[in-house]
Each structure stands twice: as C-alpha cells, then as structure tokens.
Amino acid sequence: MPLASGASATRTVSGTGPVVFTGTDTSLDFTAKSGTTTFVVSHLVAAPNVAPTVPKLEDEYWVMRTYDGGTYTTTATFSGQDRLYREDMATPSRVKLQGRAPAATAPGRR
Numbered sequence: 001m002p003l004a005s006g007a008s009a010t011r012t013v014s015g016t017g018p019v020v021f022t023g024t025d026t027s028l029d030f031t032a033k034s035g036t037t038t039f040v041v042s043h044l045v046a047a048p049n050v051a052p053t054v055p056k057l058e059d060e061y062w063v064m065r066t067y068d069g070g071t072y073t074t075t076a077t078f079s080g081q082d083r084l085y086r087e088d089m090a091t092p093s094r095v096k097l098q099g100r101a102p103a104a105t106a107p108g109r110r
Contacts, residue, residue, distance in 0.1 A: 004046030006060075012038045013072070025079040026062060035070025043078075 007023035014036040018029045024043040042063040062078060088094045 004044040006042060006044040006046070008040060008042040010038060010040045012036060012068075014070075024062070026064075027077045028074045029077070030072055030074045032073040033070065034072070036068055037070040037072060038067040040065045040067070 009021035009024050009026075011019050011021060013019055013028075013030060013033060016030045016033050018027055019039075020027045021039070021041040024041045026041045026043060028039070043060065044063065045060050064076075
C-alpha cells in the first residue's frame with residue numbers, strides 16, 4: 001500500500017446490517033452474510049500510484065481487504081471529500097467502482 005495521509009478501520013462482521021468504518025468515509029450494508037470476515041478499509045487522500053484510464057474523482061481512493069472466511073453480499077457507500085457532478089448524481093450508472101488485484105501495477109479494472 002502506498003504511503004499517504006488518511007485513515008484505516010478494521011471491523012469483524014458475522015451478520016447482516018450496516019457497518020460503519022469510522023474515519024474512512026465508508027460504510028457497508030450487508031444484506032447476506034455467512035461465516036465471519038474481517039474487513040480492513042483504508043481511505044487515502046492522495047493520487048493512486050496507478051490511476052485509472054477513465055475519468056476519476058480527485059486525489060483520494062479507498063483500499064478494501066478481506067481476511068478470514070465467509071461469504072457476503074453488501075452495498076458500499078463512500079462519502080469522501082470529492083463531490084459527484086450533478087450529471088453523475090442524476091445518472092448513477094456514469095459512476096464506476098474500479099478495482100485491481102493487490103500489488104498490481106496495471107490500471108484498475110471495472
């Protein structure tokens with residue numbers, strides 16, 4: 001993980017319902033959950049070391065890692081410092097969540 005200012009929070013989840021990752025501007029609402037899973041969420045206020053090749057929000061991003069076992073279905077909410085454009089809020093399908101494998105050096109994937 002790159003060096004940047006920000007915050008991290010760890011939560012162990014074994015049931016459904018909302019979970020707030022304090023200080024990271026992130027919450028996950030679990031609608032299905034089996035087993036127990038530890039989540040670590042980091043909200044970094046810096047440009048990622050490899051930026052997506054598509055339009056992006058400004059210099060902030062999140063790293064989410066899971067440990068242990070279990071399966072889950074969740075909806076994520078990121079509040080962050082950047083604000084979405086009015087067009088994005090009117091058409092949420094314009095906003096994409098990028099992802100990449102740990103320690104990847106290629107741009108993110110959808």
